[in-house]
Amino acid sequence: MQKNNSFSDCPLEYAISILGGKWKLQIIWTIYTAKSIRFNQLKQELDGITDMMLTKILKEFVTQNIIIRHQYNEIPPHVEYSLSENGLKLVEALSEVRKWSREVQ
């Protein structure tokens, strides 16, 4: 087996940097279970998050192509968030880690 001495390039650290912090996993999970969700609904599900923090994280996730922002030009117009294909793959990958945690906890 090959030694990996340049661990700083490790893609796992990228994943952990994406998911670290108090809210990010919870946001991904909430959008996943809801399939598609409005900002205010999402905020209600997250106990204590500020508008500013939620806006910031959603923007990051859109940039990272983890979630998609759908704008509905109805009257009144509204916006919903859902996971992108990449985001769904991430949830699948994480579910393996989740399974591991359940078994050992």
Added chain:
Amino acid sequence: MQKNNSFSDCPLEYAISILGGKWKLQIIWTIYTAKSIRFNQLKQELDGITDMMLTKILKEFVTQNIIIRHQYNEIPPHVEYSLSENGLKLVEALSEVRKWSREVQ
């Protein structure tokens, strides 16, 4: 699909708490690639970790049943660390997240 409002119980947060911090993933990965490794070898592979920090993390991982500490009562006696069955399962689960990161990065 069922809503999960008690996300604080989420096993994934347990996994992230196990793996968070500057060194933990790197230690698991280094032990995994080496299969079995002595303290000093491990320290050499980790650029800049202190003895105290490495000792602390190894103890935690032994308690969490992620690694196994083998004491060899030869002359001179020595100790090696390897992943437990649980630790190997964790690496497998993480490799899914790793694969995801590689694809999207």
